[in-house]
Amino acid sequence: MQAFEAVQQYFNKAADQLDMADSMRTVLLTPNREVRVQVTVERDNGMVDTFIGFRVQHNSARGPMKGGLRFHHEVDLDEVRALASLMTWKTAVVDIPYGGAKGGIAIRPREFSRVELERVTRKFIDAIHDVIGPDSDIPAPDMGSNAEVMAWIMNQYGKYHGFNPGVVTGKPVELYGLRGREEATGRGVGILTLKLLKRIGKNPIGCTIAVQGFGNVGLHAAKFLREADAKVVAISDVSGAYYDEAGLDIMHAIRYSNLHERSLKGYEGAELITNEELLELDVDVLIPAALGGVISEENAAQVKAPIIIEAANSPVTPAADAILDEKGVHVLPDILANAGGVTASYFEWVQNRQYYNWTLDRVRGELDRVLSQAFESTWELASQHKVSLRTAAFMLGIQRVAKAVTLGGVT
Numbered sequence: 300m301q302a303f304e305a306v307q308q309y310f311n312k313a314a315d316q317l318d319m320a321d322s323m324r325t326v327l328l329t330p331n332r333e334v335r336v337q338v339t340v341e342r343d344n345g346m347v348d349t350f351i352g353f354r355v356q357h358n359s360a361r362g363p364m365k366g367g368l369r370f371h372h373e374v375d376l377d378e379v380r381a382l383a384s385l386m387t388w389k390t391a392v393v394d395i396p397y398g399g400a401k402g403g404i405a406i407r408p409r410e411f412s413r414v415e416l417e418r419v420t421r422k423f424i425d426a427i428h429d430v431i432g433p434d435s436d437i438p439a440p441d442m443g444s445n446a447e448v449m450a451w452i453m454n455q456y457g458k459y460h461g462f463n464p465g466v467v468t469g470k471p472v473e474l475y476g477l478r479g480r481e482e483a484t485g486r487g488v489g490i491l492t493l494k495l496l497k498r499i500g501k502n503p504i505g506c507t508i509a510v511q512g513f514g515n516v517g518l519h520a521a522k523f524l525r526e527a528d529a530k531v532v533a534i535s536d537v538s539g540a541y542y543d544e545a546g547l548d549i550m551h552a553i554r555y556s557n558l559h560e561r562s563l564k565g566y567e568g569a570e571l572i573t574n575e576e577l578l579e580l581d582v583d584v585l586i587p588a589a590l591g592g593v594i595s596e597e598n599a600a601q602v603k604a605p606i607i608i609e610a611a612n613s614p615v616t617p618a619a620d621a622i623l624d625e626k627g628v629h630v631l632p633d634i635l636a637n638a639g640g641v642t643a644s645y646f647e648w649v650q651n652r653q654y655y656n657w658t659l660d661r662v663r664g665e666l667d668r669v670l671s672q673a674f675e676s677t678w679e680l681a682s683q684h685k686v687s688l689r690t691a692a693f694m695l696g697i698q699r700v701a702k703a704v705t706l707g708g709v710t
């Protein structure tokens with residue numbers, strides 16, 4: 300199943316609960332604009348390579364469109380469209396004044412030098428600078444991109460439109476970035492994991508956790524949960540998964556990754572298993588924090604964790620979701636679980652517009668407040684309607700967007 304079709308299935312399940320009219324469903328599911336551009340750059344060896352970049356602006360009923368920029372070789376229009384629509388529901392679930400967008404370039408960033416990556420980023424902005432802006436569409440980091448890439452975006456956009464740090468979030472702290480943005484998505488995953496554990500009466504202390512992906516999101520989620528005295532028994536990246544049933548020393552793994560170009564390859568503090576095996580470990584909490592579609596109808600029955608926190612976007616396919624639901628697994632959906640990132644991005648954008656820097660304590664406090672509120676609203680809706688947390692989160696998000704569409708008018 301294609302990625303956008305999967306999101307539509309989740310959407311329609313929630314829309315059925317809300318008795319939403321077909322005409323409103325069509326309004327909400329149709330992207331506002333889809334941009335596909337050529338990105339041609341000279342490589343360090345003098346060869347010229349051409350890549351394809353996308354920006355999908357899904358919906359702006361609640362405010363400027365917001366969403367990350369993915370650098371990954373599997374990026375295509377359908378995936379970006381799906382991710383952009385998730386952003387629309389996600390910003391509504393946490394009730395920040397944004398719509399949804401997403402972008403991506405089909406490249407393998409690890410095969411690019413820093414200078415090549417800068418060229419690719421600047422060429423992409425040359426092609427899309429007219430459709431982004433601090434009041435229209437604000438990019439941010441996603442898989443394969445980072446704070447440095449965001450700094451290049453701010454700089455390149457400024458060449459056309461003048462200096463404006465609010466055009467992009469996730470920038471380096473030294474360059475109009477927000478203290479706490481880098482950790483925010485993973486920290487949010489951790490905060491929400493603790494909330495869910497508490498709600499179902501489970502003690503986080505000693506709770507066993509497996510995290511797939513040790514990038515921005517997975518690393519900070521593992522760190523936060525370890526600091527909360529949970530036992531992180533497995534972590535992974537493309538090089539494989541690293542398992543220790545006694546619990547991993549996460550700070551040691553972070554230092555190792557930092558010393559090895561942000562890779563765990565060769566990490567010796569644990570047993571090497573596969574990423575597929577990690578997903579099927581007998582743990583209390585499974586946190587997929589890398590790619591989409593990793594839990595599908597092929598492996599859902601073998602997943603043993605009674606709790607899944609979707610730190611990645613779309614890690615569970617609809618067919619797998621039905622199997623997990625049947626087994627009574629609690630799945631905290633992406634549009635809530637990883638919303639800490641965009642929430643902190645919103646704080647950064649507010650900070651940029653006011654030219655006033657927030658303290659880390661303030662960022663963390665506000666993040667906790669916004670995520671807690673979204674969690675409680677979702678939990679309440681799920682209990683009221685006797686639906687899954689995913690359907691409840693979609694209900695919360697899509698009804699807020701529908702309300703904005705109705706109030707704003709469609710003609």
Ligand SMILES: NC(=O)C1=CN([C@@H]2O[C@H](COP(=O)(O)OP(=O)(O)OC[C@H]3O[C@@H](n4cnc5c(N)ncnc54)[C@H](OP(=O)(O)O)[C@@H]3O)[C@@H](O)[C@H]2O)C=CC1
Nearest residue numbers: 441442443484512513514515516536537589611612637640
């Ligand atoms: N960054 C953010 O603020 C947000 C990110 N997300 C989502 O979280 C997920 C992760 O993003 P982020 O942490 O930023 O990305 P990063 O690029 O920082 O990290 C991605 C991690 O996933 C690993 N990975 C990639 N492919 C595989 C694979 N096939 N099997 C196992 N691990 C793999 C990477 O390994 P390696 O480094 O070895 O390639 C890396 O450890 C994505 O789904 C993203 O959309 C959601 C909300 C906000």
Ligand SMILES: O=C(O)CCC(=O)C(=O)O
Nearest residue numbers: 366367439441640641644
């Ligand atoms: O920080 C942002 O604006 C967007 C983050 C993002 O792309 C996501 O939540 O998937």
